[in-house]
Each structure stands twice: as C-alpha cells, then as structure tokens.
Amino acid sequence: MDDDEGSVTIFMTTGPATPQRCATPFYMATMAAAMDSEARMVFQIDGTLLMKKGVAENLDAREGGKKIIDFIRDAKEMGVEMYVCSASLALHGMTKEDLIEECDDVVGAAYMTEAGLESDMVLTY
Amino acid sequence: MGLVRNCLLPSDLLYDVPTNIWVRELEGGTVEIGMTDIAQTLAGSIIHCRPKKVGKKVKKGKSVATVESGKWVGPVRSPFSGKIAERNDAVTEDAAILNRSPYREGWIVRIAPDDLGGDRKGLVGVEEAITLYEDYMQEKDLASCIHCAGFEE
Numbered sequence: 001m002d003d004d005e006g007s008v009t010i011f012m013t014t015g016p017a018t019p020q021r022c023a024t025p026f027y028m029a030t031m032a033a034a035m036d037s038e039a040r041m042v043f044q045i046d047g048t049l050l051m052k053k054g055v056a057e058n059l060d061a062r063e064g065g066k067k068i069i070d071f072i073r074d075a076k077e078m079g080v081e082m083y084v085c086s087a088s089l090a091l092h093g094m095t096k097e098d099l100i101e102e103c104d105d106v107v108g109a110a111y112m113t114e115a116g117l118e119s120d121m122v123l124t125y
Numbered sequence: 126m127g128l129v130r131n132c133l134l135p136s137d138l139l140y141d142v143p144t145n146i147w148v149r150e151l152e153g154g155t156v157e158i159g160m161t162d163i164a165q166t167l168a169g170s171i172i173h174c175r176p177k178k179v180g181k182k183v184k185k186g187k188s189v190a191t192v193e194s195g196k197w198v199g200p201v202r203s204p205f206s207g208k209i210a211e212r213n214d215a216v217t218e219d220a221a222i223l224n225r226s227p228y229r230e231g232w233i234v235r236i237a238p239d240d241l242g243g244d245r246k247g248l249v250g251v252e253e254a255i256t257l258y259e260d261y262m263q264e265k266d267l268a269s270c271i272h273c274a275g276f277e278e
Binding site for chain 1: 197
C-alpha cells in the first residue's frame with residue numbers, strides 16, 4: 001500500500017517582533033498534516049516566544065485578523081507536533097512551565113539536526 | 126431528502142458522520158465521495174480543493190483531498206481502502222462548487238474499494254445520519270447550515 005505521505009519539519013526562528021511572519025508557518029504545517037504527512041514544528045531563537053504563555057493569544061499577523069493562538073490550535077488539532085529548543089528557553093529566561101499546553105516537548109540540538117536530516121521537506125521561517 | 130437544522134442530507138446516500146463525508150454507490154462497484162452540507166457550512170467559502178492523483182492507493186481514514194477556505198484547512202478522508210479511480214477536476218478549477226453543489230457537481234473523487242461490503246458497514250443511512258448530526262451540530266455549536274446563492278440540492 002502506497003501510504004507514505006512523507007514528513008515535513010518546519011523550523012521557526014522568527015517571533016512576535018515580526019507578527020506578519022507568524023501565521024504562515026502554522027498554516028503550512030496544518031496543510032501538511034491534512035495531506036497525511038508527518039508534520040512537526042521546531043521553535044528556535046525568537047520562535048520560542050510563540051510557545052510562551054500569553055504571547056500567541058495576543059498576537060495577530062495582520063491587525064484584527066485571526067489570532068496566532070488559533071493557528072497554533074488548528075495545527076494541533078490536525079496532529080502537528082511542536083517542539084522547543086532547550087537553548088532558546090535559556091536565551092529568553094524561560095522554563096518549561098512558561099510553555100503553552102500545545103507544546104509537546106523541549107528538545108536539544110541532536111534531535112533538531114536529526115529531524116532535519118530525516119524529513120522529506122524542511123522549511124525555515 | 127433528509128433535513129437537520131436546515132442542513133440537507135439526500136436520502137440515497139450513505140454517510141460517515143465523524144468525517145463529514147457522503148458516499149454514493151455507483152454501478153460497477155466504485156463509490157463517489159464528497160463533503161456534506163454541514164462540512165461546506167463549517168468550512169465557509171472554499172477557495173482551493175486538491176484531490177490526490179488517479180491511481181493512488183488510499184487506506185480507509187486517510188486523506189484523498191485537501192480543502193482550504195479562508196478560515197480552515199482540512200482533509201477529505203476516505204471511508205474506503207482502495208484506489209482513486211477518478212477525480213473531479215471541476216472542483217480543482219472552481220472550489221466554490223463545493224459550497225454551491227456539495228452533493229452533485231461537487232463530488233471530489235471516485236474510489237474503487239478493496240472491500241466495498243466491509244468498509245460500507247462503517248457508514249450510516251440518512252435516518253441514522255440525521256440523529257447523529259443533531260448531536261454533532263450541537264457539539265460544534267452550529268445552529269444551521271448556510272447556503273450560498275445558486276445552491277443546488
């Protein structure tokens with residue numbers, strides 16, 4: 001049975017300072033999952049701030065548009081996995097307790113490198 | 126024609142309520158599938174539909190097409206394992222057909238099922254669908270179906 005729809009890893013390095021860049025990556029992940037691809041997002045550098053409680057709830061890519069937290073929830077509902085880089089947590093003085101419930105886990109550089117190597121498609125935002 | 130909260134459910138179709146899919150059995154053992162009136166209402170104005178390629182093998186519960194609206198993106202899940210025998214290029218060219226004519230022009234793919242009788246057991250007829258959709262719509266907080274201009278039953 002030809003049921004391998006491939007895998008997609010999205011590295012998200014930009015954060016709330018550029019809100020116009022914050023919706024599309026979640027939308028792409030949701031679409032990949034809807035196509036039955038294995039879809040995961042890895043948050044690094046400022047992307048990690050989107051996983052911080054209270055940030056995505058108050059952020060929209062365009063004024064008055066859909067909140068980023070709703071893009072995140074759509075992606076989760078479709079089965080997208082979300083991981084945060086451990087070093088970026090330290091960079092922003094955050095701990096695991098600061099992360100929203102949609103975040104699956106905190107990972108290290110080895111995991112992130114492996115995720116990129118084994119994916120059929122890698123997108124970086 | 127079945128009716129639940131202004132949503133139409135043709136009596137000659139079978140339904141997979143959790144995935145919001147209708148099924149029409151065709152001569153020769155293939156099945157035609159599409160989105161229900163409830164699904165097109167929940168999606169809103171549909172802007173893209175991309176069925177998978179003819180000849181592709183699919184497993185029951187897996188996606189045979191993706192649909193995008195301004196507010197939603199999601200899969201069209203097949204209630205049958207089998208092979209895509211035909212796809213409706215009209216919905217690729219004009220996805221709004223799914224809003225206008227979900228049960229006729231808006232069919233999405235035709236599938237040659239591996240086990241028609243077996244997989245059909247998971248579907249329900251219109252009477253049971255009406256009961257299940259009443260609960261489904263309450264859960265989704267959906268008061269009524271919305272029909273665009275030119276909607277075709």
